[in-house]
Amino acid sequence: MTEELIIAGFGGQGVLSMGKILAYSAMMQDQEVSWMPSYGPEMRGGTANVTVILSDERISSPILNTFDTAIILNQQSMDKFEKSVKPGGLLLYDGNGITRHPEREDINIYRVDATDEAARIGMAKIFNMIVLGAYLKIKDNVKLENVVLGLKKSLPNRYHHMIPDNEKAIHRGLEIVRQIQTVN
Template identity: 65%
Template sequence: MKQEIIIAGFGGQGVLSMGKILAYSGLMEGKEVTWMPSYGPEQRGGTANVTVILSDNPISSPILNQYDVAIILNQPSLDKFESKVKPGGVLIYDGYGIHGEIRRKDINVYRIDAMDAAIEMKNDKVFNMLILGGLLKVEPMVKLENVLLGLKKSLPERRHKLLPMNEAAIKKGMEIIRKM
């Protein structure tokens, strides 16, 4: 089993850290993982993206032309990656970040209004964990217990008091994602 995932949005939306938590979750599950970020100027306000691969077998290329799952958090990322989802693959988008329509008919499209939910929870920091919850609902690639272990592993100890809040956000994300 192999999952090739792109997460793309604005710098500051928690794209890279969400990818990191997913990668750590895969590690906890005993999978092979790679985490390949865009680095440099994109990170500082422009578009940021990260490719995460989780696999039961050794991983060859960290650079891909097509993805099983694309998580799209802003319009430029939709323009860039919509065509790169494998036929039959999954595209998840945040309703707040996308204003154009999704043209592909041969993929499964899901919407998650994570920005609205984050505002409701009065905490914009959990935005990416809401999205992660949505992903896990649609594609349960790692067990929730391993995600929580991965989360713990990827956060420095002084941030461990935030774990319950992040767990709540993941569970909320699982509830609010819907198929389009």
């Protein structure tokens, strides 16, 4: 099985590191992975995105135009990537700052208000792990225990004391994700 996804939002939201943790998690379950950041003359506060592919087979192109899953964390990314989700695919988004909600009728849509939740529990840094939790709830391709292993692998030792908080955030994401629309 192959899962081709894009995670897109603002720089600083933890988009790239969330992709990295997901890639490491898939590695923990012996899958092939690729992680391809949007790469160019980006500036601070600008948009950031990363294409992640998790597969049981050798991965062909690391550069994609359409995705099984799009995780969208700001309006610019919604405008750019809603149309790139394959029919029957998944769009997961954070409602914060979204003025135009997804309109596609041929894809599965889920919403996780991770920005609000992170602010409520007073831990803005683990925002991306709430989103990751939501993703894990919808898709069962990556096992939770492998995500914890992935976290250990991808975080430098000096941050390992934060792993329990990250786990808690993932669980919050699992709980608060809401289904907006399903097509299959």
